[in-house]
Amino acid sequence: MSHTNQQTMTGKTIGFIGLGIMGKPMAKNLIDAGYDVVGYNRSQEPVDELVEYGGAAGDSPRDVAERVDVVITCLPDSAVVEKIVRSDDGILAGVSEGMTVIDMSTISPTTTEELAADIAEKGASMLDAPISGGEVGAIEGTLSIMAGGDEAVFDEQMDLFEVMGETVTHCGPNGAGQTTKACNQIVVSAQMVGVSEALVFAEKAGADLEAVIDAISGGAAGCWTLDNRASQMIEGNFDPGFFASYQYKDLRIATDAGEEFGVPLPQTSVAHELYKSMETTGRGRDDNSGVMQVIEDLAGTEARID
Incomplete structure (x- = not known):
């Protein structure tokens, strides 16, 4: 063309x-x-x-x-x-x-x-x-x-x-763009991990996963991950729109900058370790929403619809 x-x-x-x-x-x-x-x-x-x-x-x-x-x-x-x-x-x-x-x-x-x-x-x-x-x-x-x-x-x-x-x-x-992107990734990773935990919890508690997504998307929990990734996550579709290994790298930037500027990042540090687990379990080329698989490993179950 x-x-x-x-x-x-x-x-x-x-x-x-x-x-x-x-x-x-x-x-x-x-x-x-x-x-x-x-x-x-x-x-x-x-x-x-x-x-x-x-x-x-x-x-x-x-x-x-x-x-x-x-x-x-x-x-x-x-x-x-x-x-x-x-x-x-x-x-x-x-x-x-x-x-x-x-x-x-x-x-x-x-x-x-x-x-x-x-x-x-x-x-x-x-x-x-x-x-x-x-x-x-x-x-x-x-x-x-x-x-x-x-x-x-x-x-x-x-x-x-x-x-x-x-x-x-x-x-x-110069540098302010990168600082803003680090802020972006802090929030995105929190969403990815939060939605993952919610879906695995819903699965173990016996709830209808699609109903859970519909119910919480419209309220205070509404977020980009629920709108754009949750329906694929429960199908086990982790085709990359953004590699988990890149999310891990971005969280390293954020946690390193947190050290440098003296900012505690407790939630981001947990997300960082979960994305590190994506890398160490050979899932770095999955989408960043694939972090759900690490939560599933910990729970000993898969949150999937038939």
């Missing part, structure tokens, strides 16, 4: 590094919106798919940075982002004055601040703009985007954010 007829409508060339479960649909949405997109990924297959869709292929992060106006990264963790930015053929080596780097990964706020300083030394700007909404949000362009960095730079890139997301918020200086 080619979109070349739209390619030069926008006059802004975008580099997109990290074409994974989230990055690939986000990059496709930018192509659909008429942007020239140069993609790079550690494995080649998603790059080939992007080229077929109307994008171009970059040879390295440096090559991408040399060919575009704005570089977007959507990568698994702090270590990978640091490598992609700082290695010999990384973004820093190819970035030039006046450019913007938008990191949409979820990484440590302090790492973000350090990378932003390095990019600023090259006369370029960085926004940390982590995302929430899972694979569906990435495909539909309805992500929640939390951005840190210079407000004028944020405003300049609003056209891109509006293609990829629905709720776009400037949260403060």
Whole structure:
């Protein structure tokens, strides 16, 4: 499927590094919106798919940075982002004055601040703009985007954010986006664990699981997990919209930051250990709602409908 007829409508060339479960649909949405997109990924297959869709292929992060106006990264963790930015053929080596780097990964706020300083030394700007909404949000362009960095730079890139997301918020200086994302994950994981415990409890007590979900969704317990995941959870469908291993990584960021800033995070620490158990039991590639399986293991039962 080619979109070349739209390619030069926008006059802004975008580099997109990290074409994974989230990055690939986000990059496709930018192509659909008429942007020239140069993609790079550690494995080649998603790059080939992007080229077929109307994008171009970059040879390295440096090559991408040399060919575009704005570089977007959507990568698994702090270590990978640091490598992609700082290695010999990384973004820093190819970035030039006046450019913007938008990191949409979820990484440590302090790492973000350090990378932003390095990019600023090259006369370029960085926004940390982590995302929430899972694979569906990435495909539909309805992500929640939390951005840190210079407000004028944020405003300049609003056209891109509006293609990829629905709720776009400037949260403060560099690092503030990552801090907000940590807050997001604290609440999301609490929902996932809470709903899991409720469903396993309902199963053991002999209640109708679908009725329980219907009954509590409309009241004070109503939340994203009940609306978007509970019906799949009781079918044992844990196909990933967001990997449990990424939730674990995000909770490590939150608990580490809690140490750093002297904030007790008692509930988050429990969620952290439960997601660690997802990893150690080989379920890291399940959806983050799959944490229910750990609760089921502890209870010696499965909360399923026939």
